[in-house]
Amino acid sequence: MSGFPEGAVVAGIDGSSSAVRAAVWAGSEALRRGRPLRLVQIYALPPVNAPMAFGTHDQVRAGLAERAEGWLTDARTAVLAEHPGLEVTTAAREWSPVTALVQESQHAELVVLGSRGLGGFTGLLVGSTAVAVVAHALCPIVVVRGRKPHDPPPDTGPVLVGADGSPDSDAAIAFACEEARLRGTRLVAVHTWSDVLADGMLRPHPLEEDPAAIERVERDKLAHQFAGWQTKYPDLPIELDVARGRPVRTLLERGEHAQLIVVGCRGRGGFTGMLLGSTSQALIAHSPCPVAVVRPGRSDHPAERGPADATATNVRPLWT
Structure with missing residues (x-):
């Protein structure tokens, strides 16, 4: 998908169950606000210390892109199961997670992340990376958590x-x-x-x-x-x-x-x-x-x- 939808609720997807729960939570938020939901998976080629064989970069990139699309499809399916009819778009992007999320925040109404991650978002909420995202994002950021690691987020209370x-x-x-x-x-x-x-x-x-x-x-x-x-x-x-x-x-x-x-x-x-x-x-x-x-x-x-x-x-x- 090219371009950025203005005012969307953006959810970061990384293949973890935490990210899927966050995406479903973001779907509820999008419905409350009357906004579309944008699911984003950000991946990057792993750093290497030695020359790679011809074609390896392209093969790895293709594999990462295919995996990203699969994670996005799974997350979109979970969101629509809870919120049928919600406008949901997806984007797989090759870039740095922090830089890409900050760019997404320039156009988003809200950026939503899970509290535990895999893949491109590993360690996103630990140490300097989380501070960097929050310090430079141009919209509010929500970290979705439940009372226990695998609990859904609560939907009652103040x-x-x-x-x-x-x-x-x-x-x-x-x-x-x-x-x-x-x-x-x-x-x-x-x-x-x-x-x-x-x-x-x-x-x-x-x-x-x-x-x-x-x-x-x-x-x-x-x-x-x-x-x-x-x-x-x-x-x-x-x-x-x-x-x-x-x-x-x-x-x-x-x-x-x-x-x-x-x-x-x-x-x-x-x-x-x-x-x-x-x-x-x-x-x-x-x-x-x-x-x-x-x-x-x-x-x-x-x-x-x-x-x-x-x-x-x-x-x-x-x-x-």
């Missing part, structure tokens, strides 16, 4: 969003609000605080701080951030969950009863460095439900648009 009060988290909040609306469920905004750190820096006199006063400030900050979003989504139940502790641990605990966790890729306070090093890897590796990662900075994308000017305060706190 949508969770990690919020730290910074403008950088607005893109994640916008995406989470829309996801909760499309799914007909409530949104839970999770914000963590520490009596040692404030905005990612050590408090000057942590032993003299009053934890109750810190929590009040953090609650007010979160309520202020969500006032405009409640106005933009007046029918969406929004709960504010302020907790003392670490962001990943809190999100993992809350995620046990959720159907999606949404985080931004940079921020301050409780979510500083969310997508760098062990913090992001822990969330991707251990989340009991799919994880969406949303980068700020693409103002023309629906997931990046902030709320209109508003002063509504009818956000329902979880702590009351």
